Amino acid sequence: MPANLTPEAQAKLAKYSEAKTIEEKIRALEEFLSVAPKHKGAENLLLWARRRLAELREELEEQRRRRRGGGGPRIFVEKEGAAQVAVVGPPNAGKSLLVHRLTGARTRVADYPFSTLLPVPGMLPYKDIQFQLVDTPPLSREAPQYIPRIAGIARNADAVIIVVSLEDDPLRQYIEVRDLLAEHGVYIEKPRGTVRIEKGGEHGVQVLGTGRIVDGTVKDVERLLARYRIYRAKVYVEGEVTLDDIEMAVLRSSVYKPAIVLANKADLPGAGERYRRLYEYLRGRREKSVWLLPVSARTGLNLDRLGELLFHRLGIIRVYTKKPNAEPSRTPVVLPRGSTVRDLAEHIHSDMVEYFLYARVWGPSAKYPGERVGLDHVLEDGDIVEIHSKR
Ligand SMILES: Nc1nc2c(ncn2[C@@H]2O[C@H](COP(=O)(O)OP(=O)(O)OP(=O)(O)O)[C@@H](O)[C@H]2O)c(=O)[nH]1
Ligand SMILES: [Mg+2]
Structure with missing residues (x-):
């Protein structure tokens, strides 16, 4: 309540x-x-x-x-590449060495905690795209001064990598990081539901979306918003939410970020045993969609698997555009999975949809090479698309 x-x-x-x-x-x-x-x-x-x-x-x-x-120094890092990924975790977990090994970025690695004080970006190549990894200062209750800054970087990113160390209990580290971010409105475990409030509109308070409010009615939402002097708003509800969630959304929108946990220092003795605890925990919370990979920044174990994992965790596809009688573009357009020809057209130019005639598609989503499709055709990773328009 x-x-x-x-x-x-x-x-x-x-x-x-x-x-x-x-x-x-x-x-x-x-x-x-x-x-x-x-x-x-x-x-x-x-x-x-x-x-x-x-x-x-x-x-x-x-x-x-x-x-x-x-x-x-700048706290926020300009986005580059297909996605920006914040690399966060407790002091000394190996964030900087990982970012360095994965991207070549010159970020400071040290055998004492609190060596990184500012975000440092680097590019991780994957196939013909790149992910921007952002090394961050240590996230810990012991260093409260950095917490808002790191949460801000995570909020701004497209996904989050949480680095924990198998030197000691990784589960404790994971829970602390998860909770610290959540306290700042950044969720890395899929929440039961989400609320987004758009103030204004013509129709008083409307509750929209496919979700439901578990402990109240639209009338209750009206009363709640009136306490904030909000009399006109669209309240978008997905999944299951409470009136408390709605009140928090008035004050600040929460965000959900897809996350991958890297259990680092897998080369150390006893690491396997400690890894198990975290693995069992996350397996029991599968519906929260947090992915896990054991790695070693020192030996390079599994580092070659991260690009592909990120690609799938981000849920993106690569689409190549082409002009009639020309070769497809070398660099793909990166779109969310499930995107249609309309999304691609809008991405290319705001006028494109208006003047659209038809498209031809080669690749995984085409029934046959060069299939003629409309705006609602759903694209897949690796498609080549030729858009024909009235001008
Ligand atoms: N054995 C082992 N040591 C590692 C591994 N990764 C990092 N280290 C060591 O752990 C220490 C900390 O590494 P950093 O990369 O500076 O850790 P960090 O998480 O960036 O630390 P802060 O910036 O202080 O938060 C260094 O001495 C690294 O050499 C690993 O996979 N295995
Ligand atoms: Mg560091």
């Missing part, structure tokens, strides 16, 4: 959700924290508010640094 707040505290939260600038948000949250009730029912909101405040202060600092003239 949504937290039972005093009208004063509720008003501060509403002020936060309406705030436009980082400064306004910080002020609203500080005020909320100073008047919020300390009882059990408000515990989650209080925790959230403190974390959010830390994130916002970090963002403000970065913004100021930027304004002073680009000085200082």
